[in-house]
Amino acid sequence: MSALTAFTGARIFDGDLWHQGAALLVEAGRIAAIVADRDIPAGAVRAPLEGARIVPGFVDLQVNGGGGVLMNEQPDVDGIRTICAAHARFGTTALLPTLITDTPEVTARTIAAGIAAKAANVPGFLGLHLEGPHLSIARKGAHDPKLIRPMQADDLQRIVEARGKLDALLTTVAPESVSNEQIAALAGAGVAVSLGHSDSGYATVAAAVAAGASMMTHLFNAMSPLGHREPGMVGGALDLGHLNAGLIADGFHVDPVSIGVALRAKKGPGRIFLVTDAMSTIGTDMTGFTLNGREIFRKDGRLTLADGTLAGADIDMIACVRFMHDQAGLELEEALRMASLYPAEAIGMTGRKGRLTHGHDADFVVLDDGLAVRATFIGGVQVYRV
Structure with a gap:
């Protein structure tokens, strides 16, 4: 996934804190940022995940x-x-x-x-x-x-x-x-x-x-x-x-x-x-x-x-x-x-894995309220979906 994509509508856990009313921005397989919904760049492709939770892979x-x-x-x-x-x-x-x-x-x-x-x-x-x-x-x-x-x-x-x-x-x-x-x-x-x-x-x-x-x-x-x-x-x-x-x-x-x-x-x-x-x-x-x-x-x-x-x-x-x-x-x-x-x-991969912050690999999981996996993304690419 090379185009800037904004995953919206979900609560986002970046590894430290939860973000609400925010979007996860992914570009070229990496996390670009987590931004407020109002700050999503105009050219971003929106991927709605209403009601879900996004957590690090x-x-x-x-x-x-x-x-x-x-x-x-x-x-x-x-x-x-x-x-x-x-x-x-x-x-x-x-x-x-x-x-x-x-x-x-x-x-x-x-x-x-x-x-x-x-x-x-x-x-x-x-x-x-x-x-x-x-x-x-x-x-x-x-x-x-x-x-x-x-x-x-x-x-x-x-x-x-x-x-x-x-x-x-x-x-x-x-x-x-x-x-x-x-x-x-x-x-x-x-x-x-x-x-x-x-x-x-x-x-x-x-x-x-x-x-x-x-x-x-x-x-x-x-x-x-x-x-x-x-x-x-x-x-x-x-x-x-x-x-x-x-x-x-x-x-x-x-x-x-x-x-x-x-x-x-x-x-x-x-x-x-x-x-x-x-x-x-x-x-x-x-x-x-x-x-x-x-x-x-x-x-x-x-x-x-x-x-x-x-x-x-x-x-x-x-x-x-x-x-x-x-x-x-x-x-x-x-x-x-x-x-x-x-x-x-x-394993010495803190610069790449384990967080959803700028520069980290866009590896993340979409969970429902019962903590069941709805989708999995590796390098910004969806590899599994219910």
Whole structure:
């Protein structure tokens, strides 16, 4: 969309404040301004959205699949395109397709697919998240223990080289399987290093953060808990101010009471942000799928292995926002920031994503009063509408 377009008739949340009696101006894929209705330029094309709410597009840093596709099972551009399109229906305008622990060959194919997706300008594609294989078997979750292994020199080189060809690259590692020198090398190359699937204690976490780790993967899940003598991974996530932490808000992974405690305890400037950890089921009526040759069962909003271990999540981002607002008691504005601004900050995209202010990408979601998605725009182009 190159012509100046004025989206009118909706309440607009810019990431900080609500605007009424105003229009969102979009030009050449970017936000031009939010102006009072009386100040809409004469030549602007008007796009009425009467009675709706416009909010910043959601940014999801952990998306294993969607639309029937799992990144591990279809590591190619078409798979990435399908995943992005599936999540756009639920307000996500930028995401990191996430590879769960797999073989070096699948990892290489996923990186190649990500580079090709960037070249093809796949709508919604932000970069990649490599979750493993350098994790702790003690906190493996649904990751295949046969594929978990320490980071080697060629693994490090592969990730560093990939970062130079992608806008964003996130990797989840456990301090048990990587050295602080490797973390420093990754961070120095611009890779976002997240700690997760680890049984490490607080001191180990603090050392990894000092080396360059900046995030924690799905807070509370697959990590050492907060104890009265050993603060563990959870204690590190909450106490170390420069750590950002992802949170799965589906009511199964973390209880709303624990969510509230974490939000009140988190030291800044780091934030807790929402992730879906979504699997291939999003946007489908699938009853199950396979991961690394193991069957995953879908029932009553949960995805589990045969032994009951949670295996990713069966939730989309607007549902996470509603959960945080309705079940966790968060003000809507803060729930929206947890889905947009805070993940954008965590991945270093604050100049492009998470706000509807001048110069930012025109990624936004149109919601009704019940917080259902009516339309999704990426770069000012409508990619979904009810």
